[in-house]
Amino acid sequence: MSLIVVGTVAYDSVETPTEKRDRIMGGSASYFSLAANFFTDVSLLAVVGGDMEQKYLDEFTKRGIDCSGLEIRPDEKSFYWSGKYMVNMNDRETKETQLNVLATFNPKLSEEAQTIPYLFLANGSCDLQLNVLKQWRGSGLCVADTMNLWISTQRPQLDELLKQINGLVLNDSEAIQLTGETNLVKAGRKVLEMGPKFVVLKKGEHGVMFFSEKETYALPAWPLEDVVDPTGAGDSFAGAMMGYLASQNNLDSDTIKMALAYATVVASFTCEDFSWNRLLDLDLDTINDRMEQFRNIVNF
Amino acid sequence: MSLIVVGTVAYDSVETPTEKRDRIMGGSASYFSLAANFFTDVSLLAVVGGDMEQKYLDEFTKRGIDCSGLEIRPDEKSFYWSGKYMVNMNDRETKETQLNVLATFNPKLSEEAQTIPYLFLANGSCDLQLNVLKQWRGSGLCVADTMNLWISTQRPQLDELLKQINGLVLNDSEAIQLTGETNLVKAGRKVLEMGPKFVVLKKGEHGVMFFSEKETYALPAWPLEDVVDPTGAGDSFAGAMMGYLASQNNLDSDTIKMALAYATVVASFTCEDFSWNRLLDLDLDTINDRMEQFRNIVNF
Numbered sequence: 001m002s003l004i005v006v007g008t009v010a011y012d013s014v015e016t017p018t019e020k021r022d023r024i025m026g027g028s029a030s031y032f033s034l035a036a037n038f039f040t041d042v043s044l045l046a047v048v049g050g051d052m053e054q055k056y057l058d059e060f061t062k063r064g065i066d067c068s069g070l071e072i073r074p075d076e077k078s079f080y081w082s083g084k085y086m087v088n089m090n091d092r093e094t095k096e097t098q099l100n101v102l103a104t105f106n107p108k109l110s111e112e113a114q115t116i117p118y119l120f121l122a123n124g125s126c127d128l129q130l131n132v133l134k135q136w137r138g139s140g141l142c143v144a145d146t147m148n149l150w151i152s153t154q155r156p157q158l159d160e161l162l163k164q165i166n167g168l169v170l171n172d173s174e175a176i177q178l179t180g181e182t183n184l185v186k187a188g189r190k191v192l193e194m195g196p197k198f199v200v201l202k203k204g205e206h207g208v209m210f211f212s213e214k215e216t217y218a219l220p221a222w223p224l225e226d227v228v229d230p231t232g233a234g235d236s237f238a239g240a241m242m243g244y245l246a247s248q249n250n251l252d253s254d255t256i257k258m259a260l261a262y263a264t265v266v267a268s269f270t271c272e273d274f275s276w277n278r279l280l281d282l283d284l285d286t287i288n289d290r291m292e293q294f295r296n297i298v299n300f
Numbered sequence: 301m302s303l304i305v306v307g308t309v310a311y312d313s314v315e316t317p318t319e320k321r322d323r324i325m326g327g328s329a330s331y332f333s334l335a336a337n338f339f340t341d342v343s344l345l346a347v348v349g350g351d352m353e354q355k356y357l358d359e360f361t362k363r364g365i366d367c368s369g370l371e372i373r374p375d376e377k378s379f380y381w382s383g384k385y386m387v388n389m390n391d392r393e394t395k396e397t398q399l400n401v402l403a404t405f406n407p408k409l410s411e412e413a414q415t416i417p418y419l420f421l422a423n424g425s426c427d428l429q430l431n432v433l434k435q436w437r438g439s440g441l442c443v444a445d446t447m448n449l450w451i452s453t454q455r456p457q458l459d460e461l462l463k464q465i466n467g468l469v470l471n472d473s474e475a476i477q478l479t480g481e482t483n484l485v486k487a488g489r490k491v492l493e494m495g496p497k498f499v500v501l502k503k504g505e506h507g508v509m510f511f512s513e514k515e516t517y518a519l520p521a522w523p524l525e526d527v528v529d530p531t532g533a534g535d536s537f538a539g540a541m542m543g544y545l546a547s548q549n550n551l552d553s554d555t556i557k558m559a560l561a562y563a564t565v566v567a568s569f570t571c572e573d574f575s576w577n578r579l580l581d582l583d584l585d586t587i588n589d590r591m592e593q594f595r596n597i598v599n600f
Contacts, residue, residue, distance in 0.1 A: 088482040182388040184505065185523045205484065206506035207520055217597050220507055220518035223485045257600035297517050299599045300557035 001066055002140075003246040004043040005032045005239070006107050006132050007122025009052065009070065013082035013096075014231055014274060016089065021229075024275040025056050026081065028122035028145070031232035033065045034279040035239030035266045036120075038287060040247040042239075043116060045069035045109065045132075047101045049077040059280060069113060076101045089227045090204050109135040118246040120238060121165070123147045126157035133164055140246065143167035143200075145238060151177050162195035169200045169238050184209065185216075198251075200241065200260070202234055208260055215253060219260050222268035222294055229274045233267040236279060240266035261298075265290045301366055302440075303546040304343040305332045305539070306407050306432050307422025309352065309370065313382035313396075314531055314574060316389065321529075324575040325356050326381065328422035328445070331532035333365045334579040335539030335566045336420075338587060340547040342539075343416060345369035345409065345432075347401045349377040359580060369413060376401045389527045390504050409435040418546040420538060421465070423447045426457035433464055440546065443467035443500075445538060451477050462495035469500045469538050484509065485516075498551075500541065500560070502534055508560055515553060519560055522568035522594055529574040533567040536579060540566035561598075565590045 005028075012026030029046045036042040043066035048057075050073065060067050077100040085092045109132065117140030121129040129144055136142065144165045150158055151174060158178075162168065168191060172184055178194075181187040184201060188211040191199045198212040205227075207220040241263035248255045265287055272278045305328075312326030329346045336342040343366035348357075350373065360367050380398040385391070409432065417440030421429040429444055436442065444465045450458055451474060458478075462468065468491060472484055478494075481487040484501060488511040491499045498512040505527075507520040541563035548555045565587055572578045 183525060183527065185525045189525065203506065206503065207518075209520070209523060216523050218507075218520035218523055219598065219600070220509070220520050223509060223516050223518055225483060225485045225489065227483065253596075254600070261600045295600065296553075298519065300519070300554070300561045300595065 001041045001043040001112075001116045002249075003036055003040050003118040003120065003242055004045060004069070004109075004113055004116040005029045005036070005120045005122055005242075006045045006129075007032060007120075007124065007235070008079050008102065009044070009046040009048050009056075010079035010081060011051075012080075012231055012275070014229055015084040015095075016229060017085065017087050019228075019274075021274045023080075026231060026275060027079065028235040031235035031270065031276055031279070032120060032122060032239035032242075033060065034063070034276055035236035035270070036243030036246070037063050037065055038240065038266065038282070038284050039243035039262070042066070042243065043069060043113060045107050045113065047071040047073065047105045047107075049101045050074035052078045069107075069110065073101050083231075085230065089230055092230075107132050114138070117141075117249070118242055119143070120242050121145065122235065122238070126150050126154040126161050129161055130157060130164070133161070140249065141166040141251075143169060143238070143242060145169045145234070146174065148174055148177055159194065162191075165196050167198045167200065168196045169202065169234075169241075171202045171204065171234065175201050202237060204230070204233075208237075208264060210256060210260055215256070217253075217257055217260060219257075219264055219298060222264055222290065223297065224268050224271055227271045230271050231274075232276060233270045236270040237263040237267035261291060261294060262287070265294055301341045301343040301412075301416045302549075303336055303340050303418040303420065303542055304345060304369070304409075304413055304416040305329050305336070305420045305422055305542075306345045306429075307332060307420075307424065307535070308379050308402065309344070309346040309348050309356075310379035310381060311351075312380075312531060312575070314529055315384040315395075316529060317385065317387050319528075319574075321574045323380075326531060326575060327379065328535040331535035331570065331576055331579070332420060332422055332539035332542075333360065334363070334576055335536035335570070336543030336546070337363050337365055338566065338582070338584050339540065339543030339562070342366070342543065343369060343413060345407050345413065347371040347373065347405045347407075349401050350374035352378045369407075369410065373401050383531075385530065389530055392530075407432050414438070417441075417549070418542055419443070420542050421445065422535060422538070426450050426454040426461050429461055430457060430464070433461070440549065441466040441551075443469060443538070443542060445469045445534070446474065448474055448477055459494065462491075465496050467498045467500065468496045469502065469534075469541075471502045471504065471534065472506075475501050502537060504530070504533075508537075508564060510556060510560055515556070517553075517557055517560060519557075519564055519598060522564055522590065523597065524568050524571055527571045530571050531574075532576060533570045536570040537563040537567040561591060561594060562587070565594055
């Protein structure tokens, strides 16, 4: 294994301006691992309840995604999130969150997992992220995601986390909240000063910016006309990015930009259907076709 | 002359969260012509009052910008706009507009001007834009800008204009207003159906999208950390784009993308200082240096 993700495998209920889906497959580690798996071997560390259908778990194993770190608690329920997207499909409101198994999730990296070179800490409490990071001694990169909740409730732990990770992935509103800067370039560079060697600032339909001490990169989003369900776009963005970086095992500027472009393309597919459905029938050839089109759209 | 712009030469008062400037040089045709002039010969058609200082007009002539179409009305006052930028430097509110000379502006293209191949109709009433278009018989392109006011008050004239022009330049909120679509890709393509052969959809700090029947291009903005004054960024974007297109005199995809990239870069310089100040001391070498950096930021 070259990449491990610690995150959630969960159920979502999603409402868009035109459609509604109840208890569909979701979770950061689900999207992440499927996206990463196009590029590299990936292992997932998560916990589910007895309500998680076997057919969903089979989707991981039949792709070779390592589920040895997936804990199943038969008498409990899986993490559940329910939300509603606004007309613009960018803003959303959370209607309900049931932590369930997540309330007592205390991830332990196995002996083997501790040395997996690339680690992604999907969005989760900073306490949990720090706890995983303490166990890890991989030779590659550790990158974390975060969200508004932890920025406002676990700031000391987040500050500590930022000093220990190689990269942070966050979205525009989180970057503004974390830094107090409304200019996103300023915000991105200010996050750098907090510790990470690089910052990936996602802007949804407006693309992505990458900041490191000496580098700045920016890409627009893939021009997607019909956004069916943006849930998991950020997680599959991170999955494709980390998967590609792990497969190349370097941080050359060309590699970084390719990783951002692959991430953009894979995230765009995720938005084309509910849940992880579009990722299930996707293959690398189709991804590479869109990469070529994306290159034509962007490069000058 | 290969390019003519019909627009305003005016005074602005600008307030940003940190600074304030009274009666500084402004106007769509001012920014446009300075930006276009880096790439091609440009002629401006506008009207000013006797209050327009000669030193400002000299800036046009000493760059070889043709001012034979600049009408001066000694007993009247120049168009005046005053506005205030919000903390994010993207949103602004208009505090005052004094039409002055603009109230009776009825632009006439000279015999020579009628055959200038590239025409840009800067933001103005659709009646005025249609009237200019009727006089023009250039062999190149006619591109127009518009704004929320005309979309809501002159919709029949705007619909007519859209059928007659080759390209429309507008920003994201205008595209949403014009089409009723909140997805910008959908909005851009819907504008195409209204008549123009191409649509340039500007998104400020988030870059630009280009749509034609068979092409879609997208670029992020230049990552600008210190936005001093965004006034005129859109007009200088259009100026650089049209100036480059006129200089190449074709609409190949590579030319279009280079035009959008030059437009992005020149607009970024405009934001670095108040009024047109940064454009005044800019040269093509400096623009080309930033183009190379931009290419490195964006291309993968």
